[in-house]
Amino acid sequence: MKLKRFLLRYFPPGIILEYEQGGSVKTKSVDLLDLQPGTPVDAVVDEITRKEPLITASKTDQVRKLIIRLQEKLNQRDDHHFYLFKVLRAHILPLTNVAFNKSGSSFITGSYDRTCKIWDTASGEELHTLEGHRNVVYAIAFNNPYGDKVATGSFDKTCKLWSADTGKCYHTYRGHISEIVCLSFNPQSSMIATGSMDTTAKLWDVETGVEVSTLSGHSAEIISLSFNNYGDELITGSFDHTVSIWDVRTGKRIHTLIGHKAEISSAQFSWDCKLVATGSMDRTCKIWDAATGRCIGTLRGHDDEVLDVAFDYTGTHLLSASADGTARCYDTVSHNVISTLQGHEGEISKIAFNPQGTTVLSASSDKTARLWDPDTGACKQILEGHTDEVFSCAFNYEGNTIITGSKDNTCRIWR
Incomplete structure (x- = not known):
């Protein structure tokens, strides 16, 4: 070596x-x-x-x-104030998702218009339109950190792999018998996982386009999935109230996380892969030991469904977003609430830390996105201007650019 x-x-x-x-x-x-x-x-x-x-x-x-x-x-101080840089009339029908490549130099938007588009962040220019799906393009992802490929999952039951540079379609992955609603690349970019309403997840080989394995065991649709940072394990969250941890190499289930009393909305690994966080329609979040599958904490306080959860990179803080219009920041060691983020006038469907872990970004049905201080719960800034629900938002890698996607068919770049 x-x-x-x-x-x-x-x-x-x-x-x-x-x-x-x-x-x-x-x-x-x-x-x-x-x-x-x-x-x-x-x-x-x-x-x-x-x-x-x-x-x-x-x-x-x-x-x-x-x-x-x-x-x-x-x-470095984190006192960045964002301004509206560009409004992109992105699609002819509402957007479904937005995502950056690793560097933040480009981003993708999926839509009900059956396409995914690749955009240049600096100019707001459309680089490619990825056409070929026969129904809603719902799940989208770059193969970060490389950023040279894009995967799209559709209600037409297929997943497609594209060149981010040319817009060419490499493969169409067929095998699911119902809508694909979530997908993810493994960190090595050698595999794609897709989750479907047909209750299964599938693993696909990026290079050959061949199905590697089918992960069966859930009794209702899979709506959330993600790899750990080593790429050897995958978690799937389902409407059957459970989360499964899978061994990627064998396709076998390692643990079933049982304890929620309603549908799972979100499931995430911490950066160091030691913890799993789950959010549920039962109004709670749970923290689990990834190695044993044991629940080590139930986080309560929301008055309505928990729609999203997110760790900071240290794994010591966890965010929850709820249909009750509030978000919370919890200490994952003590399980205490550090702060409650109050101010949105509608449900919060998406929440994220900036890469530094010093600012929280939330997207709401009240047509705004907001920036918050996770330690105090104070609102730092309101990103206004969308004319319909904001359901997707993301920071770039540096944390100095934000994209927001809305049901008003537009995407906004904030810098």
């Missing part, structure tokens, strides 16, 4: 090692989730060199400089 170069990852803080082994180039990441601006640098360097054989004594100076750069980034 020979170390070729270091790559820096600001959010969450980490150093990526690119190395050569057996003639091929591989990467591994040194995660520094606990790094703070005041953490003693030498102690971090000692810890890394003790655990990581690729980093020899001659490389410690380089590592020290990288850690200082990460600390400088963490120390």
Whole structure:
């Protein structure tokens, strides 16, 4: 094994090692989730060199400089005020979803008009229209961190794989017998998972277009799925009130998370893959130990259905968004409420931390998106102008650009 170069990852803080082994180039990441601006640098360097054989004594100076750069980034003030940069009359029918590529240089929109469009963020220019689906394009994703491919899942029961650069369709994945409502690439970009109203999830090979396995076991539609950061496990959330954790290599179920009393709306792994958070129509969130499948906390307080959940990168804070018009920020260790985000006049369907974990973004049926301080619950800014429900929102990787998607058929870029 020979170390070729270091790559820096600001959010969450980490150093990526690119190395050569057996003639091929591989990467591994040194995660520094606990790094703070005041953490003693030498102690971090000692810890890394003790655990990581690729980093020899001659490389410690380089590592020290990288850690200082990460600390400088963490120390930057977060007082960004967003302004409306562009309104895109994106589609002839309402949008379903929006998503950035890793760098934030482009983003995609899905729509009831049966297409997905790729946009240039800096200019607001349409780059490609991905046409071919015969029904609503509901689920969309870039193969981040690479960003050279786009997957689209449709009510026509198929998933398609496209070139982000040319708009060419590589594969059409057929096999589901009902609508596809969620999808995700694994981190290696070698596999796509699709979840369907037919109660199954399927794994597909990106390169060959072949079905790898069918994950059967749920008794109602699967509406949420995501890989962990290693790509070896997948979680599926279902209307059957349960969440399943699957072994991607074997297609076998590892755990069934049982305890919610109504449909699951959202299920997420924490960045370090140790925790799973679930939101449910039963008005609660639950936190689970991913290794054992045991419920370690039930988070209460909402007066209506929980529609979305999101971790920060440390896994110590969890957001919940509810149909009661409020959001909450919880401490995942104590399970206490840190803050309640109040101000929206309609249900909140989408919620996210910025990459730094210092600001919360919410999208609501009251036609606005809002920015919040997660520690105090104070509203920092209201993103106004949409003329119908805002149901999708996302930060770019740097956290300095936002896209909002609305039922008014437009998408807005905020900078």
